[in-house]
Amino acid sequence: MINNSIIKNLSPGRRALYIRDLLRELVVRDIKLKYKRSILGMGWSLLNPIAELTVYAIVFGNLLPSPIDSFLVFLFIGILVWNWFQTSVLSATRSIVGNRDLIKRPGFPSPILPLISVTSNLIHFLIALPILIIVLIYEQTPMSAALAALPLLLILQFVFTMGVSYVLATLHVTFRDIEYLLGILLRLMLFLSGIFYDPVPLIEKIPALNLNPMLHFVQAYRTILIDGELPELLPFTILSAISVGLLIYGYSLFVNAGHKYVEEV
């Protein structure tokens, strides 16, 4: 909320410190709770993607062999990038309704809730990155200077995911269907994002598939990590513009609905 009493009356310095501490505490809470009472704990953040990769490697290595070179890397990048997006969006969508007690506290900065979802899932993503590096080395993919662009791509995906999250979290307060609808839409989007196959020939046949931003994100990661090149400038610029625009739109939608969801949830 804009009129945030706790936040508003703080000096800019304290405000930044406060937001940092709040983000830290709530992200840590999220991560602790996720693996509470499990024996392996954080180890699951490593094991999950490995298990998933194994399943897909069996399916697309033996059952439905893929023609793509270094398919393991190709696939793993897709899975990791997609999982970060999907888990973030799913948990951010529920974050307002799921945190009633926080929303109803005077001065609680509710825009931080979707940010917490995306950040804690980013951490799971980062935990799994070393496995990707191992797979890259195993497949003898050459490392190049293009890797320097990777953080920028991460930030951009973060911005895009935040934008989507704000829009969905706002809608979810009024229409709880979003949650179920989202599951189906994400499944569809998963298969249209070229996670398991090379999307280039398909796009030539159906140009409309270009409209899916996640497809471009996944491809950009592959260009950097597998081809060792920088993503093409024009699509990358468009992607950046869409991501930033969506975040601005989503955030303002979320903030403007603020007084409403305080009363509705």
Add this chain to the structure above:
Amino acid sequence: MSDAIIVENLGKKFRRFHQDRPYTFQEAITRGFKRMRSVDEFWALRNVSFSIPKGKMLGVVGHNGAGKSTLLRLVGKLGRPDEGKIETSGRMGALLSLGAGFHPELTGRENIFINGVISGLLRSEVKGQFDSIVDFAELEDFIDNPLHTYSNGMRMRLGFAVAAHIHPEILLIDEVLAVGDMAFQKKCLNRIHKFRESGCTILLVSHQTSFMEEYCDSVIWLNKGNIQDMGDPQNVIHSYNSMMRTKAASYDLESEY
């Protein structure tokens, strides 16, 4: 002395919705979007004006549904007034929904940090006051146990203990004085009194009229969203209590028939 809270001509409208107001698309489509609209409106608060000078304590009384909590929430900037305006100056703290963010799977220690930061403290400030918080809650022996092993009373004590360690300039209190046993209640009341002595402006909603009579500088009696009476605590509470007694007596009569 300047005012810490100024409420001018405040009005808040609530809408009553269809009992079967759609919450899903399917419902919205099958029952028609018409039902999304409210059927009827009523004023939860109307024409409410008052101000609290810095360092003073104002109590609000009224029977259930009189608009007390709505008033408190609006002052806390939760929700938008439909009429009038509210001005506040100073860092605000609230003893509402104690223990927000508490999670049963986490330990008392972890919950203190989370709840403290949610209440507006920096992590370092929670750390600095940690021992004092645990001491206040009288939970030294249980602090590293998960919260689901706590009794209700223990949980509320922990919540109040954290809230007692924020240092707000304005404090909103909603009926949290009924925490724990008699001894702990006394401790809470003392703490609230201490807040006041340190110059904190307090807006308090409670049914504990004796406490208000003793400590509040003035009292508002809300009735159906309007101010019925306002001013000296003794007078207002006296007339409020006698009205309540009459009402209670009428129930007694009814039940005899």
